[in-house]
Amino acid sequence: MSPLVLLALAVIALVMLFGYVAYRVRTQPAARKPQLHHPPGGLEPPYHLPESYGENHIVAMAKNPEWLYAYWEVTPTRQEEYSRANGPGSWEVSRPLLRVYDVTGREVVDNHALITDIPINDFAKSWYIHVGKPRGVFYIDLGRMKPDGTFITLCRSNKVQTPAREVSSVIDPEWPPIDAVWGTFRLGTAGPHGFKPGDSPSSPGPGVSSASLFNRKE
Amino acid sequence: MTKGYLCLVLHAHLPYVRHPETKAALEERWLYEALTETYIPLIRVLNGLLRDNIDFDLTISLSPTLMEMLKDPLLIERYLAHLHKSLVLADRELDRTAGDPHFHYLARVYQEHLKGIYHTFHVTYRDNLLQAFRRLMASGRVELITCSATHGYLPLIGIRSEAVEAQVALAVETFHTHIGRPLQGMWLPECGYYHGLERVLAKYGINYFFTDTHGLLFGEPRPRYGIYAPIRCPGTQVAVFGRDVESSLQVWSADEGYPGDPDYREFYRDIGYDLEWDYIKDFVHPDGFRVDTGFKYYRITGRRTNHKEPYQPDWARSKAAIHAGNFMFNREKQIEFLAAHMDRPPIVVAPYDAELFGHWWFEGPMWLDFLFRKIHFDQDTFKTITPSQYLKKYPRIQPSTPCPSSWGAEGYNDVWLEGSNDWIYRHLHQASKDLAMLARNNPNAGGVLREALNQAAREVLLAESSDWAFIMKTGTMVEYACRRTVNHLGRFRHLYTSIAKGNIHPAYLKDVQEKDNIFPDLDYRIYAK
Numbered sequence: 001m002s003p004l005v006l007l008a009l010a011v012i013a014l015v016m017l018f019g020y021v022a023y024r025v026r027t028q029p030a031a032r033k034p035q036l037h038h039p040p041g042g043l044e045p046p047y048h049l050p051e052s053y054g055e056n057h058i059v060a061m062a063k064n065p066e067w068l069y070a071y072w073e074v075t076p077t078r079q080e081e082y083s084r085a086n087g088p089g090s091w092e093v094s095r096p097l098l099r100v101y102d103v104t105g106r107e108v109v110d111n112h113a114l115i116t117d118i119p120i121n122d123f124a125k126s127w128y129i130h131v132g133k134p135r136g137v138f139y140i141d142l143g144r145m146k147p148d149g150t151f152i153t154l155c156r157s158n159k160v161q162t163p164a165r166e167v168s169s170v171i172d173p174e175w176p177p178i179d180a181v182w183g184t185f186r187l188g189t190a191g192p193h194g195f196k197p198g199d200s201p202s203s204p205g206p207g208v209s210s211a212s213l214f215n216r217k218e
Numbered sequence: 219m220t221k222g223y224l225c226l227v228l229h230a231h232l233p234y235v236r237h238p239e240t241k242a243a244l245e246e247r248w249l250y251e252a253l254t255e256t257y258i259p260l261i262r263v264l265n266g267l268l269r270d271n272i273d274f275d276l277t278i279s280l281s282p283t284l285m286e287m288l289k290d291p292l293l294i295e296r297y298l299a300h301l302h303k304s305l306v307l308a309d310r311e312l313d314r315t316a317g318d319p320h321f322h323y324l325a326r327v328y329q330e331h332l333k334g335i336y337h338t339f340h341v342t343y344r345d346n347l348l349q350a351f352r353r354l355m356a357s358g359r360v361e362l363i364t365c366s367a368t369h370g371y372l373p374l375i376g377i378r379s380e381a382v383e384a385q386v387a388l389a390v391e392t393f394h395t396h397i398g399r400p401l402q403g404m405w406l407p408e409c410g411y412y413h414g415l416e417r418v419l420a421k422y423g424i425n426y427f428f429t430d431t432h433g434l435l436f437g438e439p440r441p442r443y444g445i446y447a448p449i450r451c452p453g454t455q456v457a458v459f460g461r462d463v464e465s466s467l468q469v470w471s472a473d474e475g476y477p478g479d480p481d482y483r484e485f486y487r488d489i490g491y492d493l494e495w496d497y498i499k500d501f502v503h504p505d506g507f508r509v510d511t512g513f514k515y516y517r518i519t520g521r522r523t524n525h526k527e528p529y530q531p532d533w534a535r536s537k538a539a540i541h542a543g544n545f546m547f548n549r550e551k552q553i554e555f556l557a558a559h560m561d562r563p564p565i566v567v568a569p570y571d572a573e574l575f576g577h578w579w580f581e582g583p584m585w586l587d588f589l590f591r592k593i594h595f596d597q598d599t600f601k602t603i604t605p606s607q608y609l610k611k612y613p614r615i616q617p618s619t620p621c622p623s624s625w626g627a628e629g630y631n632d633v634w635l636e637g638s639n640d641w642i643y644r645h646l647h648q649a650s651k652d653l654a655m656l657a658r659n660n661p662n663a664g665g666v667l668r669e670a671l672n673q674a675a676r677e678v679l680l681a682e683s684s685d686w687a688f689i690m691k692t693g694t695m696v697e698y699a700c701r702r703t704v705n706h707l708g709r710f711r712h713l714y715t716s717i718a719k720g721n722i723h724p725a726y727l728k729d730v731q732e733k734d735n736i737f738p739d740l741d742y743r744i745y746a747k
Contacts, residue, residue: 042239042729047708053648059377061643062622064630071644126640158377161413163622163630168438175442175616180559182444185435185463195463197432197629 058142060157065134065165070098071126072142074154082144082152094144096120099151100129101139107159109139117145134165165197220563222446222553223603224593225459226586227428227569229405230257231281231369233685233702234736236293242504245698249287250300253347254512256576258335259583261350267590268357274590275602277361278351278572279405281369282392283683285348286736289396294345301336307501307511308332311489314497320528324515327531348396355397361604364393365405367737371634371684373412373622374643378650381682382418384744388679388737390422395739402606403427407684408634409461409569409625416451416458426457426605428569429620432629434460436621446556446564448609449618457609458620464552465568468545476541477579480518481533484526485578487516514580538581542588543596550599565608566600638696639687645707649678650745652714657746660717669731670722671742674713676734681706709734 058072083091102114120127131138140157167187171177185195232252237243267274287293308329315321343350354360366372366385375381386404393401403426404419411429419427426448434445437458441449445460469475476482490502490511502509516526517534549566556564575582593602609615626633635643653674663671681703689699709730716722 042733043723043726044709044729045712047704047712049645049704049707050711053644055648059644059647061374061377061635062631063635064628064632069635069640071640073644126644161622164432164436164438167436168440170439172439172442172616172618175439175618177440177442177444178559181446181556184555185431185444187435195431195435197430197436197623198625198627198632 056155058140058155058157060138060140060160062160062162063128065162066130066132068100068129068131068138068140068160068162069126070129070140070142070157072155073125074142078154082154086146086152090146091144094146094152096122096124097143097145097151098127098129099141099143099153100131101141102131102133102136103139103159104133104135104137107137109156113139117151119145131162134162136162138162219598220601221557222564222566222600223608224465224549224553224600225275225277225565225567225603225605225608227277227279227405227567228260228572228575229279229281229365229569230284230572231279231365231407232284232287232573233369233683234283234287234680234734236287236290236735238292238733244503244509245695246293246296247300247509249293250297251510251512252573252577253297253339254301254304254332254335255580256573256583257347258338259576260572260586261347261354262334262338263583263587264354264360265350266587268354268359270591272590272594273601274359274594275361275604275607276359276590277363277403277604278354279363279365280351280396281365281405281407282367282389283369283736285364285392285396288347290735298340298345301332301339303501304332304512305329305336307513310497311513321515324529324531325513328513352397355399361402361606362393362397362399363403363405364389364401365407367392368679368683369407369685370679370682371407371410371624371631371687372415373410373624373631374634374687375646375650375682376412376415377643378647378654379418380654380745380747381646381650381678382415383421383747384650384675384679385682386418386422386424387744387747388740390424391739392737405569408688409433409623410631410634410684411458411620411624412622413619416454416456420451420454420456424456425609426459428459428461428567430461430623430625430629431463433620433623434458434618436623437618438621439618441618442616443560443562443564446560446566447562447612448565448605448615449620450615452617452619457605457615459565459567459605461625462566462568465545465549465566466570468548469568469570470574476545476585477574477582478518478521479537479541480520481530481537482518483514483529483534483580484516484518485514485580487514487526489513489515534581535584538585539588542585542592545585545589546592546597550597553600562612565603633691634684634687636691638693639690642681642687642690642703645703646678646682649681649707649710649714653678653710653742654745656714656717657742657744661743661746663742666722666724666727667717668742670713670717670727672740673727673731673734674710674717675740675742675745676736677706677710677713677730680734680736681710706734 052073054075055073056075056078058070060068060070063069079091098118100116101109138160141153142155143151143153145151232248235245235248311325315325355362367388370385372382390401404424406427409430411433431445434441448457448459450457488510491508501511515529517529519527623629686699686703689695
């Protein structure tokens with residue numbers, strides 16, 4: 001067989017291989033990712049959520065017995081007011097701060113509230129705060145720490161409570177707990193038989209719920 | 219002698235996934251799959267129990283978004299088309315498997331199953347499954363309840379009290395519209411409870427709700443009976459039932475749970491993924507990607523193996539009967555022990571997501587069928603009961619405040635408040651606040667203004683579905699969840715601005731009304747209460 005014929009055969013084989021691969025790629029789209037995005041379409045513009053709402057506020061939420069979450073917004077007007085009240089450049093030389101008041105058992109911010117200061121930065125709009133105190137009650141101030149150590153509050157959060165992580169020590173004498181019943185929960189026991197919140201799954205997923213129809217493992 | 223009670227609760231919910239703007243939204247398949255695999259099989263099981271005079275009691279929560287989808291003409295039409303297509307595939311499967319007796323037999327099983335589903339849906343209930351649920355409620359054996367209007371996760375939207383009140387008020391109204399009876403109890407989405415929620419529930423006449431185990435165990439004062447009797451929220455008449463740990467683990471634990479049995483059907487082997495593209499392409503997604511078809515021919519075989527053996531329906535059926543017997547036996551022992559130490563009959567509360575029965579755990583509805591029959595015929599230690607029946611029998615309840623909690627991972631708000639989804643709350647809270655202001659400023663709106671206000675409320679409610687935050691956290695379909703959040707909030711802001719400026723664009727309003735048509739009777743003034 002002449003080299004020319006061999007070359008021609010090789011070219012034909014390559015073309016056929018290419019054709020086959022192209023066909024498989026076209027007809028086996030299993031790897032194609034679903035297009036999940038439904039643009040609103042119709043008379044609707046593309047939507048973007050506002051960066052700010054013109055509010056001066058800080059909102060606090062409990063994540064779990066140990067952690068809080070807070071988000072906030074301070075308007076340029078409030079910032080100008082601050083500068084007017086504290087002198088030109090006072091905003092720039094002060095530092096942003098979250099002041100967490102532990103008011104457990106008293107519910108109001110007074111001189112006895114335990115205070116924890118958390119330095120933040122001027123770009124942050126939210127923060128996770130470790131309070132490490134189940135059944136705690138807190139308020140959070142967003143404010144500025146002046147160079148002389150004075151704290152100026154810009155806004156105060158709603159009251160926020162952390163949930164319990166343990167059995168209550170409060171007993172109603174009319175309804176004393178039954179030890180045998182409570183023994184079945186093996187509270188505080190390590191290992192698979194001791195009860196711990198979030199341990200018993202509500203679905204076959206890793207402790208998640210309503211997952212079944214949304215999730216298909218690929 | 220009856221020593222105690224088992225209270226089984228199934229919570230059926232899907233977010234509102236109706237997409238008239240596209241012909242084949244992937245997410246609408248969540249509804250079709252749940253109808254074919256869960257809701258209709260459950261109705262058939264329960265009808266069978268009624269026919270055979272089995273003494274059973276079951277509580278079913280139908281979310282308002284699900285009820286609204288079950289009566290939506292577009293979704294019904296699309297579901298019927300979906301069923302027809304599945305029946306065509308069943309015919310093709312009979313041809314394809316003609317040379318293999320076992321797979322041919324399985325194809326026949328699926329065909330029979332689908333024909334039965336079609337008959338129940340289209341012939342028996344004339345495309346109206348709400349009718350089926352109403353009949354079950356009328357039998358006195360099934361207690362229907364619902365959850366908050368769009369499955370809003372109340373502990374986190376609860377920063378704005380008007381948001382929670384609207385979710386609850388609308389849930390009560392929607393339940394009454396579709397079921398025709400006053401609502402007795404409420405399923406809190408994801409069992410999410412926070413202090414003070416009971417006052418809103420009490421205001422709307424709700425008598426009870428459920429929390430996860432630690433919602434009761436960490437209650438204050440400490441509940442005398444742990445989770446084996448309800449507590450009452452102080453200052454209200456609202457009772458709280460706590461989820462039992464043992465019965466939950468038995469069904470759903472990854473290690474000990476029934477659904478992982480090697481004889482049960484394998485969820486992850488579907489012909490939509492397994493067969494040649496040319497053969498299956500007309501039965502998967504028209505945009506050219508593979509999805510589940512519901513035809514699954516293999517059994518789990520083993521937990522840590524990719525080698526799967528063909529499904530044997532008879533083996534699976536026997537296993538479902540064995541597991542039902544095991545569940546009943548364990549409840550007998552549990553209730554005998556508790557009854558010996560308690561001065562009232564214990565109640566064991568076992569709530570589950572309904573969609574896990576049939577969809578994930580194909581044999582789940584069969585297991586329930588066996589369970590109720592065995593409880594009726596094979597023992598007399600305990601009976602099944604609904605919360606309302608229990609509260610009627612045992613009205614004296616210990617006052618105690620439940621612990622804020624959820625049934626999500628970690629047991630608190632962690633799933634719905636973390637790095638992937640925390641950004642939504644500032645927008646959701648602001649929307650509730652702005653909507654409440656609009657509602658108060660326009661107490662007697664009429665015409666287009668009224669329509670716009672109602673639509674604005676629909677958009678806020680749809681944005682509040684806990685499903686979006688959940689999907690963002692789990693990491694699949696994230697773009698869809700983000701898009702839904704942004705679109706609903708975007709529509710709200712657009713309407714808010716036009717209402718505030720007094721220039722509502724009727725064509726725009728009509729467009730979004732057609733897209734988000736949920737709760738046609740909604741009155742925006744639920745935000746002004």
